[in-house]
Amino acid sequence: MTSESVRDRWLSIGMSVLLHGSLVALLAIGWWHFRHPAPAPTPPIDATVVDARTLKGVGAASTPTPKLKPAPQTQPQQTVPPPAQPAVGPPPPTPDELAMRQQAAQQEAQHEAEAQKHLLARQQAEQEKQAREEQERQAQQEAAAAQAAEAKKAAEAKAAAQAKKLAQATKLADAKKKAAAKLAEQKKLAEERKLVEAKKLAAQREAEAARQAEAERRARVADLQQSLREEEQASAASGALASWQSELESRIQQHWIRPPTAQQGIDCILNVSLVSGGDVTGVSLGQCNGDDAVRESIKNAVYAASPLPPPPNNIAYPHQLEIEFKPTN
Amino acid sequence: MRPTPRAAALLRTFLAVLTAACFAAPAARAQLKLEITSGVTHPVPIAIVPFAEAPTDGTDVADVIQHDLVGSGRFTELARNRMPATPTNAADVKFQDWKAAGSDYVVVGQVTPTSGGQLALDFNLLNTLTGQSIARQRFVGTVASLRNAAHRASDVIYQAVTGIRGAFATRIAYVAIAGAGADQRFQLVIADADGYNQHLILQSRFPLMSPSWSPDGQWLAYVSFESHLSAVYVQRVLTGQRTCVSMRAGINGAPAWSPDSKKLALTLSGDSGHPQIYILDLSTQHLTRLTDTPAINTEATWSPDGRSIYFTSDRAGEPQIYKIGTTPGSAPQRITFTDEYNAGPHLSADGKLMAMTTRDDSGSYRIAVQNLTNGDFRVLTHGRLDQSPSFAPNGASIIYAQRPGQGQAGILATISVDGLTGLSLKPTQGEVRDPAWGPFIQ
Numbered sequence: 001m002t003s004e005s006v007r008d009r010w011l012s013i014g015m016s017v018l019l020h021g022s023l024v025a026l027l028a029i030g031w032w033h034f035r036h037p038a039p040a041p042t043p044p045i046d047a048t049v050v051d052a053r054t055l056k057g058v059g060a061a062s063t064p065t066p067k068l069k070p071a072p073q074t075q076p077q078q079t080v081p082p083p084a085q086p087a088v089g090p091p092p093p094t095p096d097e098l099a100m101r102q103q104a105a106q107q108e109a110q111h112e113a114e115a116q117k118h119l120l121a122r123q124q125a126e127q128e129k130q131a132r133e134e135q136e137r138q139a140q141q142e143a144a145a146a147q148a149a150e151a152k153k154a155a156e157a158k159a160a161a162q163a164k165k166l167a168q169a170t171k172l173a174d175a176k177k178k179a180a181a182k183l184a185e186q187k188k189l190a191e192e193r194k195l196v197e198a199k200k201l202a203a204q205r206e207a208e209a210a211r212q213a214e215a216e217r218r219a220r221v222a223d224l225q226q227s228l229r230e231e232e233q234a235s236a237a238s239g240a241l242a243s244w245q246s247e248l249e250s251r252i253q254q255h256w257i258r259p260p261t262a263q264q265g266i267d268c269i270l271n272v273s274l275v276s277g278g279d280v281t282g283v284s285l286g287q288c289n290g291d292d293a294v295r296e297s298i299k300n301a302v303y304a305a306s307p308l309p310p311p312p313n314n315i316a317y318p319h320q321l322e323i324e325f326k327p328t329n
Numbered sequence: 330m331r332p333t334p335r336a337a338a339l340l341r342t343f344l345a346v347l348t349a350a351c352f353a354a355p356a357a358r359a360q361l362k363l364e365i366t367s368g369v370t371h372p373v374p375i376a377i378v379p380f381a382e383a384p385t386d387g388t389d390v391a392d393v394i395q396h397d398l399v400g401s402g403r404f405t406e407l408a409r410n411r412m413p414a415t416p417t418n419a420a421d422v423k424f425q426d427w428k429a430a431g432s433d434y435v436v437v438g439q440v441t442p443t444s445g446g447q448l449a450l451d452f453n454l455l456n457t458l459t460g461q462s463i464a465r466q467r468f469v470g471t472v473a474s475l476r477n478a479a480h481r482a483s484d485v486i487y488q489a490v491t492g493i494r495g496a497f498a499t500r501i502a503y504v505a506i507a508g509a510g511a512d513q514r515f516q517l518v519i520a521d522a523d524g525y526n527q528h529l530i531l532q533s534r535f536p537l538m539s540p541s542w543s544p545d546g547q548w549l550a551y552v553s554f555e556s557h558l559s560a561v562y563v564q565r566v567l568t569g570q571r572t573c574v575s576m577r578a579g580i581n582g583a584p585a586w587s588p589d590s591k592k593l594a595l596t597l598s599g600d601s602g603h604p605q606i607y608i609l610d611l612s613t614q615h616l617t618r619l620t621d622t623p624a625i626n627t628e629a630t631w632s633p634d635g636r637s638i639y640f641t642s643d644r645a646g647e648p649q650i651y652k653i654g655t656t657p658g659s660a661p662q663r664i665t666f667t668d669e670y671n672a673g674p675h676l677s678a679d680g681k682l683m684a685m686t687t688r689d690d691s692g693s694y695r696i697a698v699q700n701l702t703n704g705d706f707r708v709l710t711h712g713r714l715d716q717s718p719s720f721a722p723n724g725a726s727i728i729y730a731q732r733p734g735q736g737q738a739g740i741l742a743t744i745s746v747d748g749l750t751g752l753s754l755k756p757t758q759g760e761v762r763d764p765a766w767g768p769f770i771q
Contacts, residue, residue, distance in 0.1 A: 249363050256368030257433075260403075260725070261492035283459075293492030296456070296463065300433055301368065303458035318361040328366045 013163065017156055024148040028141060240312035247309050252323065256301035259293040264327055266290045270298050272321040278307035286322075298325045370747065372399075373490055376407035376432040381417035381439040383448065386472050390440055390450060390479045396523060397483035397497040400743065401726065402750020403490070407432045419453045419462055427457040434463070436486060440475065447471055450478040454486050464489040476526060496723040497522055500767040502540040502549055503730075503741060506760040517551060519566065522721070522728075522766070524741065524754030530569060539583050542767040543590045549765075550574075550584035550593055561595060563611070574611060580604050585629045585638075594619075594629035594638055606640050608655060619653050620661065626651075628673050633680040639664065641672040648672040650685055650699075665699060667706040673717055676701075677724035682746065684718035684727050696729045698746060709748035714739075719766045728754075728764045 269286035283299050290298075302323065311317055377395040398404040413426040416437050427435045438452030453465040464485050468478035477498055484495025501524075505516040517531035517540060531537065535554040542549060543563075550563045559581045564571035575581045579598035586593060591611055598604040604627050608617040620626040624644035631638055635655065642651050642661070647669045653661040665671040670688035677684075680701065687697040687708060696710040696718045714732040721727070725746060731753070732739045741754040741764050 245361065245363065248361075249365060252363065253365055253367055254369060256365060257371050257373050258368035259491045259493075262368065291492045293488075293490060296490065297368075298365075300456070300458045301365070304433065321361050321363060323363045323365060325365045327368065 009163065013159065016159070017152070020152055020155065024145075024152060028145055028148065031141075031144070241315055244309070244311050244315065248321075251305045251309060252301050255304035256325070257297055258327065259297050261291050262294045262297060262325075262327055264329055266294055266325065266327055268294065268298055268325045270302060270323045270325065272302050272323060274308065274317070274319050274321060276317050276319075278310055280306035280308070290325075294325075298323075301325075370749070372403055372405035372750075373434065374407060374432045375404045375434040375436065375486075375490075376412055376427060376430070377436045378412060378415050378417065378438075379409065380437075380450075380452070381441075383440055383442045385440060385448065385475055388475045388479070390438070390475065390482075391436070393476055393479035393523075394436065394452075394483045394486065397480060397495075398487060400523070400750070400752040401487060401497075402745035402747070403487065403725075419455055419465075422455055422457075424455070424457045424460045427455075433458055434486075434490065436482075438482070443469060448475055448478075450475065450482060452482045452486075454489055476521065480521065480523070491725075493725055494723045494769070496721040496725065496766075496769065499722060499770060500546075501719075501728055501741070501764055502542060502767065503761050503764040504537050504540065504551075505757055506762070507758060517549070517564075518761075519549075519767075524757075527757070530566065531564065531571075539763055540765045541584050541586055542765055543586045544588055544768055545590050546768045546770060548586075548590070550586060552582050552584065561593065563593075574614075575609060583628050585631060587631055588633060588635045594631060594640075596627040596629065606638060606653070608638075617655075617657055619655065619657065619659065630675050632676060633678060639674040639676060639683060641674065650674045650683065664701075665706075667699075668697075670694075671697070675719050675727075677720045677746075678722055679724055682720070682724065684720055684729075686716040686718065696727060696744060698727070698748075707748060709744045709746070710742075710751065715742075717763050719764055721766050722769045728766050730762045730764055 266289060268288035268290050271284045271286055272280055273282040273284075275281050280302055283302055285295055285299070288295055288298075375398060377391045377398070379389070379391045382390065395406050399406050407430060411430060413430050414421070414423070416422050416435075417439050419437060422435055422437060433456065435455045435457055436452055437455070438450065440448055440450050443449050447469055448471070450468045450470075451465070454463045455461070456463050466482065466485055468481055470478050480498035483497040487493065487495035487497070499522045500519055501522055502517065502519050505518050507514045507516060513534070515533045515535065515537040516529050517537050518527050518529055520527040530549070531551075531553075533553060533555045535557070536552075537554075538552040540549050540551040546566070548563050548565055550561060552559055553562055554560075556576065558576065560573050560576035561581045561584045562571050562573050563584075574593065575584075575595055575597070577597055578600055579602070580596060582604070583596040584593045585595075587608075593609045593611060595607050595609050596604045597607050597616075603623050604625050605621060606619040606626050606629050608619065609615070610617075619638060620640070620642070622642070622644050624642055625648075626640055626642045626644070628641040629638045630640070632652075637652050637654055639650055639652050641648050643649075644651075645663070648671065649663055650665040650671050651661040652664050653659050664674075664683070665685065665687075668687045668689060671685050673686045675684050676682070683699045683701055685697055685699070686694050688694050689708065693712065694714050694716055695708050695712060696715045697706060697708045699706045709727070710729065710731070712731050713734065715729050718727045718729045721743075726743045727746065728741060728743050730739050731742045738760040739762050740757070741761050742751055743754065744751045
């Protein structure tokens with residue numbers, strides 16, 4: 001949110017408060033006049049018009065409630081007795097008459113005084129009534145004003161709260177938006193980095209694969225050459241190997257005295273250790289389904305055949321033989 | 330990028346494994362595989378060194394053992410004069426010397442007196458090829474039982490090397506004919522399987538025939554003509570107690586014990602004159618007739634499971650072997666088809682082989698064996714008149730009666746079931762016939 005928009009917002013709030021205040025004041029004045037249509041004599045309205053400008057920049061909580069000055073107590077008007085009117089016409093009274101007159105005058109004066117007194121009392125009562133009414137009116141007015149002020153204050157507070165809430169929401173939304181934007185930015189960057197890395201890795205792999213393929217190709221070629229060499233050697237040796245193998249088998253068969261229990265179906269593996277001279281140095285029976293006599297006989301066969309005939313020159317002497325005894329009849 | 334220490338360690342390990350694999354490969358290639366599909370049936374060379382013996386009745390234990398083993402056809406002996414030494418303890422045996430002398434096995438032992446006045450026979454069977462002791466055992470008994478102890482040592486050695494239970498410490502029964510003319514006597518004799526240690530259990534002026542061992546070895550059944558007519562008796566071997574179980578009209582012959590020792594198969598002719606096969610229940614004397622043909626049916630022998638009887642019948646003209654179920658009403662089935670004459674069947678204990686007397690094209694009577702599973706038929710002997718075969722309880726040998734030449738007295742001989750090794754039993758005075766090999770002695 002920019003500072004400009006904040007300022008505008010506050011200005012509009014101030015204006016609104018001023019407007020509402022003015023309206024309330026006008027309403028109060030109007031109501032007061034309506035209730036007291038020009039009492040005579042109309043007490044002067046001692047009110048201070050609040051300048052809206054004085055509210056400018058003031059928060060709702062600190063906004064001073066515009067005070068209507070209470071109307072001053074209406075003072076009972078000093079009744080001035082009317083001036084004595086001069087006598088006109090009749091002759092001067094006798095002393096009796098005078099006395100009588102005086103007495104009458106006194107009585108009259110007394111009556112008048114009493115009347116005056118009643119009037120005064122009545123006026124006083126009237127005044128008191130007025131004053132009471134005025135007081136009530138004023139109290140009501142004050143209450144209304146206070147109520148209005150309270151309402152205004154509440155409205156202002158609500159508005160301020162709303163504004164604050166709005167501001168906060170806006171702020172939060174902005175923050176979220178900002179964070180999302182930042183995250184998106186980061187993500188984008190990460191993806192870009194990742195892409196770059198992947199491309200780099202792919203390139204490395206490709207290079208490695210190519211290198212490996214080349215190495216394998218070379219190895220294959222080498223293997224092929226080796227195989228060819230071995231094949232050549234093997235073909236030369238295979239005849240000799242087969243012949244030697246046959247010689248070994250024949251020699252062992254000649255020494256295998258088959259016990260009666262070594263019938264077809266017997267299958268025994270004997271692992272034989274040799275030294276270069278062909279001497280059997282050890283035998284170890286593997287899987288064997290024969291009885292003790294069969295087991296004994298096949299061990300004997302190999303030991304009895306020892307030393308075994310040596311291999312042809314081009315064949316390395318095996319130091320281990322695996323012999324399967326499997327009579328076919 | 331520099332490798333981390335961990336990566337470097339992994340790399341080193343990988344290289345080490347790779348290197349090891351590279352070196353291991355040629356080693357693996359160096360292992361040669363062979364396959365042995367046949368062998369030889371040569372006798373196993375063995376040296377039975379004379380035992381160190383306390384003074385005895387003169388029995389040469391080593392000689393008895395050697396005679397047993399060599400007579401079985403499964404062993405060949407190293408003559409005493411070729412032995413490199415005469416050890417009597419395993420510790421004194423130098424294997425190389427005996428191996429060099431050609432013996433795969435050496436038996437050494439002693440006979441020593443025990444504190445109880447008996448004799449102890451100790452022996453040890455050593456493998457000169459592997460340098461290991463294969464079997465060792467001690468038998469204790471009286472002086473009179475020394476030969477039997479030697480036979481039992483033979484049984485142990487035979488089983489250790491061949492895988493088959495030895496049957497040297499078993500007995501045979503046979504009929505001997507002593508004297509001539511008015512002094513002629515028929516004798517029922519029991520002896521050790523090698524013919525020694527003979528015991529006469531019955532003697533009669535009248536013919537005795539067809540002895541048969543009960544499977545438990547306690548009884549002998551036989552035919553005696555002592556009452557001028559044929560009759561079947563059963564006799565307890567140890568006590569001599571005997572009972573006549575069949576003295577019916579006509580022929581009473583060829584008794585054969587059932588595997589459970591409770592019944593006898595007999596040949597009875599009754600008044601018809603046609604011998605037939607019957608089963609006699611020894612406890613109830615109940616007779617069950619199995620055959621019913623106007624022909625000779627005789628020489629019954631039981632299958633090991635007791636469900637069948639094999640017998641000789643000439644219902645087809647010449648004698649042949651037939652098989653019939655032991656339940657009445659079973660139909661007989663011909664078993665032999667080779668040669669014109671096959672008679673006197675006897676089955677091995679496992680029921681796989683049947684021995685018989687066969688007459689070949691030359692007119693000679695010989696001992697033959699037929700495999701009851703595949704029908705293979707093999708003539709084992711080469712005599713002129715060989716008959717009455719009886720299997721050893723281990724099925725490895727057959728005893729039979731042999732008449733060497735015209736006018737010569739009959740003798741007993743054994744032949745291995747492969748026909749390779751024959752042995753004449755100890756010569757006896759006079760004629761011997763009808764041998765029957767007894768069961769294993771428990």
